[in-house]
Amino acid sequence: MSSDAALHYARDNRERFLSEMEELLSIPSISTLPEHQPDMVRAARWLCDRLQDMGVQAETVGSEDYPLVYGQWLQAGNAPTVLAYGHYDVQPVDPLDLWTSPPFEPEVRDGNIFARGASDDKGQALTMVFAAESYLRSTGALPLNLKFIIEGQEESGGQVIKEYVRDHGDRLSADVAEVADSGLLAPGVPTLDTGLRGIVYTEIHVHGAAHDLHSGLYGGVAPNALNALAAIIARLRDERGRILIPGFYDSVQMPSKEILESWRRLPFDEAAFLRDEIGARSLIGEPAYTPYERMWARPTLDVHGIAGGFTGEGAKTVIPAEAIAKVSMRIVPNQTVDEVFDLYRHYVQEIAPSSVEVDVRLIHGDNPVVVPEDSPAIRAAREALQATFGRPAVLARSGGSIPIVGIFQGALGLSSVLMGWGLPDDNLHAPNEKFSLENFYNGINATIRFWERLGSSATA
C-alpha cells in the first residue's frame, strides 16, 4: 500500500514537522483585531509556499487582506476528491498575564506544544498538509484527488470564505469535505463528530443619560446604563442556564433515542471534569439533561463581555451613560439564526427598562448542522481511526459551531468528515492553549490512512 511509504516518511520527518509548525504558530494571525491584518497575509503566504514546495498547485484567493489558501492535486483520475479544510487565523490572547510562555513563542512542555492556535487550528490544519507531503515526497502521488481550502477568518465571521464558496462552487467541487477543527473526547479516544451547534452572536447596547453623571449628585434620579443592562441579562436565562426567552425551545429537536443512548454509555467523570478540565465548584445546566446532552444537543446562552463605566484601579463614582454586552446563543437542530435572533431581539426590547434606549445587534450567525452517520467517507474515517488509535471511534457531537460545515452543506451539497485532534483541556480561546504532539503525529497518520481507504473504496 502506498500508505506504508507515506507513514514511514511521516515518522522520519517528525522533528521537521514540529519545527515547521512552530514557524506558523509564531505568526500572530488574530483575525478579529484589525492591527494584525498583515499577519494574516504572512500566515497565508507561509501555507501557500509549503503546498507549492510539495507539488500541490496553490495560490491565495478571495481577499487581499484575509486571503484563503487554495490548493489542488488532481492527478488521481477517477478516484474521489476530498476538500480539506482548516483555518490559519487564531483567537485574541488576552488576558496575556495568565500565559506561562508568550502566546506567539511556541514552547514544548511535557509532550505538548503551547501557543495560540496550536490546537485551534493551525496544528490541526497542518496534519493534512503534512499528510499530503508524506505521500507526495515518498511516492510522488496521492491516493485520491485533493483540494485544500484554508481560511483566515474562522474566528471573526468567515465572510471571505462564504463569498468564495458561493462564487466558486465548481472549483471547490468534491465528493466529501474533511474538516480538521475538532477533537478527541478524551486522550486516546478517537472521535468523529456527527453534528454541530450553530451560533447567534449579538451585542446589546444600552444608552441612558447623554453623558456619565456624578452618582452623588444624580444618584436616585438618573438612569444607569449598567444597572439596566444587568437587569436585562439577568432575565435572559435562569440560574441553571435555562433560557427564559418565550418560544425559544419550540423548534429544538433532540437527537434520536439511539444516539442519546450511545452518549449515555460514554464515560463522564463529573468530579474529574470539574477539577481538571474546567476548575469550577459545580456544573450549571438543565437538570433534566446529562452533561453531554447539555454541551452537544441543547441550546445555551452566555455573556462574553460587558463594557461600560469605570473599571480602572480605585474608585470613580460615575453613573455610566453607555453600556454594551456581548451575548451569544448556541443553537441546535432545528433552530435557525433568523428565528432565534428575532425572538431574542423582541424579548430584550420588551424587558428593557423604560428609562433607557436599547439597541440589539446581530454580529454573526451560523445555523446548526447534522452530518449523515453512514457514508463511504465515514466508514473510511472509522477504519483509519481504528488502525491508528487501536480502538473504535466514538460518534459524538460538538457543542461548538464550525461554520464551514454548514456552508459546504448548503452551498456545495457536500457533507463533512469531522475528524479532529484536539483535547478537551487544550485551552481553546483561553490562555495557555496547547496541542498534544502525540495527537499531532496521530492526526497525520490517521489522515494518511483515511485518504488511502477512501481512495480505494470508491474506485472499487
Added chain:
Amino acid sequence: MSSDAALHYARDNRERFLSEMEELLSIPSISTLPEHQPDMVRAARWLCDRLQDMGVQAETVGSEDYPLVYGQWLQAGNAPTVLAYGHYDVQPVDPLDLWTSPPFEPEVRDGNIFARGASDDKGQALTMVFAAESYLRSTGALPLNLKFIIEGQEESGGQVIKEYVRDHGDRLSADVAEVADSGLLAPGVPTLDTGLRGIVYTEIHVHGAAHDLHSGLYGGVAPNALNALAAIIARLRDERGRILIPGFYDSVQMPSKEILESWRRLPFDEAAFLRDEIGARSLIGEPAYTPYERMWARPTLDVHGIAGGFTGEGAKTVIPAEAIAKVSMRIVPNQTVDEVFDLYRHYVQEIAPSSVEVDVRLIHGDNPVVVPEDSPAIRAAREALQATFGRPAVLARSGGSIPIVGIFQGALGLSSVLMGWGLPDDNLHAPNEKFSLENFYNGINATIRFWERLGSSATA
C-alpha cells in the same frame, strides 16, 4: 471696611487669577491612578508657593506622595478662626475621546473654563486662596484668623487627611470649617448645603471556572462569571431604583417637615432637567419622593463599572472565569457605613448563584452628615451670599458626600459652612468638566465678604 479694598483688588486681578487657575488645572493630578503620583506633588507645591508668596505660612505635610497643603495666618488676635478646605486632586478623564478640548489644557469658551478639576475642586479651592491674597496684598491683613488645609486624595479615599486630622487636632483647631466643594442649585441661586449623603463604595468579585472557556464546548455546563454577576446586580435594586437589600431602609431618617416643605418650594423643571442637565428620556427613582428628596435625602445604589470577559472589537466566544463590578451606595442620616456594608455583604452572598465564588469588598466609606442651620458662621455666609448675588441663599442638601465634613465634625468637633460655586451642568467626574468664570469671581467676592462678616460678628 477692609473688604472694600480686597474686593477692589480682586476685581483688578481677574486676568491673573484666571491665568494662575489655568496653571494649576494643567497639572494632571489624578489621585486614583498611581502613575500620576508625581503630579500630586507638583500641584501641592504650586499651592504652597502661592500661599507663601502672599504671606501665609505654608508647608506640605502628612505624606510625601499625596501631600496636604497646610497654611496659616493667625495675626487677627481674638477674631474667630476659619479652617478653609479644598482639594487639588481630580477624577480620571476617560472616556478621553468625548472631551472637546484636552482635559489638562484649560480652554475658556462662552464664559466657562473647561478642564478636569475646573469645578471639582481646583477652581473652587482657589476662590479661598485668591480671597486671602486680595486681603493680604491690599490691606496687609485678614479680618480673622485663617488656616488652609488642601488635600490630594479626596477622589480616592482621603486616607492622608484622615490620619492628619486624627493626629494634629491642635494644629487644625478652629471655630468653623469652610468647605468650597459644592455648588449653586442653579445659575444665580446662591446655595448653602446643610447636609450631605455618605457613601459605601464596594467591589463584587465573581470567580467561576479556573480560566476562560470556549462557549461552544462548555456552554451549558460551565458557570459564567458575568451571567452570575448580572444576576446579583439585578437583585440589588428594582427598575425604579428602590434598593432590595432587606433592612436597608430601617435606619433612614428623613429631614424635618419644614425642610421638606422648603424643598417643595424650590423650582424644579423636570423637562428641562431631563433635556439640558442629564440628557435622558425619563427619570428613575422612588415614585413617593420628589426628585430633590431622591437626590438629597434618599439612599441610592449605582453600578459604576463592570469588567470581565472580552470587550474588544469583534466576536470572542469565551465563558469568562472572572468578573468584577464596582458598586456604591449613597447613604443618609442615620445610616452608617458599617451597618449598610454588613447588610449588603450578607445579601450579596445570599443571592449569589451557588456555582460561583463571590467576594464582597469595602473600598471606602463615609458616614452622612448634617450641618446645624443656625450659627454665626451660617448667618455670616447668608449675608455674604445675599450681598454678592443680590438674592437670599437657598438652604439645600447635597447628594454627594464630602468626606471631610464628617471628619471635621467627628475628630475636631467642627461644623462646616458648605458654600460652593459649581453648577449642576459642570460635568463633574465626566468629560468636558467646566467652571463658570462668573461663579469663580463671585466665589472670591463672597468669600471676602464672608470673612469680614464672620470676623466682625464674633468680635462684637
